Amino acid sequence: MTVLTAQPLTAGAFAPFGDVIEAAGEADRLINDGKCGRYHALAHADCADGAVGLNIFRGTAYATPLRPKLVERHPLGSQAFMPLSPEPFVVLVAEDDGGLPGTLHAFLTASGQGVNYHRNVWHGVLCPLVPQDFLVVDYVGDAPNLEEYEFTDPPEIRLPRRPAGDGP
Amino acid sequence: MTVLTAQPLTAGAFAPFGDVIEAAGEADRLINDGKCGRYHALAHADCADGAVGLNIFRGTAYATPLRPKLVERHPLGSQAFMPLSPEPFVVLVAEDDGGLPGTLHAFLTASGQGVNYHRNVWHGVLCPLVPQDFLVVDYVGDAPNLEEYEFTDPPEIRLPRRPAGDGP
DSSP: OOEEEOEEOOHHHHTTTEEEEOOOSSOSEEETTTTEEEEEEEEEEOBGGGOEEEEEEEEOOOOSSBOOOEEEEOTTBOEEEEESSSOOEEEEEEEEETTEEEEEEEEEOOTTOEEEEOTTOEEOOOEESSSEEEEEEEEOSSSOOOEEEEOSSOOEEEOOOOOTTSOO | OOEEEOEEOOHHHHTTTEEEEOOOSSOSEEETTTTEEEEEEEEEEOBGGGOEEEEEEEEOOOOSSBOOOEEEEOTTBOEEEEESSSOOEEEEEEEEETTEEEEEEEEEOOTTOEEEEOTTOEEOOOEESSSEEEEEEEEOSSSOOOEEEEOSSOOEEEOOOOOTTSOO
16 A cells, blocks of 8 residues: 655645645735735636636545545646635645556645646545635536546555644 | 715625625535535636636735725636635625726625626725735736726725624
């Protein structure tokens, strides 16, 4: 069995799979008489026929360690998940290995981070650790847009150990 | 001077201007082995050349009553604002009157509501009441996409009076 410990989500580590959506550092520009900072174009929605929809996903909590049964991908579009509350969630992606999922990578988001999976990137289902809503930006249309790959031997994904002395 | 009291935001009242993005009632479908409810296609991103970007706007708080100096509109795309924390914010829109803003309408969102302004709808700038981050989905490209209309006599927008007995 593959055992992974979720790593901190960083733009660099996630770049092969998609974008990290976060307000990091200074805003790209100030608008509205300086009252608002715009962190510009953190990700793009790349969907067939320009059919980009906004949805809310209401997720229930997953227990850890996670034992995901499958990964999936979407041939017709990117898919972004932005949490509407500050709690972290678990992100699982896989490298592509000749059209099948290869090496797995697991991440734990920091508060305020979302992700945008690029088109055709293998990824796990939404895995919040508490009940949590997400704004999801993806292809909304009638064409088939889901491929699934079921693991014969599901991996185990552990959360990082909290630093010593961090809470009870 | 025009004085408006912000009204509760409902899909029906907002329909001439755009979409309300909220998880109301039962989900449209259950996915992920029943672990996640999908509120499907609550809004569409309608942007020229399919150039849809995801941005974060970091807004500072506005004092009330509001005295907005202008409204604006975007000829190249819709623009969605989804709050990343539960506090309500103020939404100002105007009917179109021969290419200029006409009758104004002000709304106060409920917790968890976002809005998607349709293309070319006159609207006010982002007006949170506390410091607040939003995911913004709009046109990201190089073509000019902003028209502004400055009020000669800015309106005043008041918040609804809280019901008697609601808090200190």
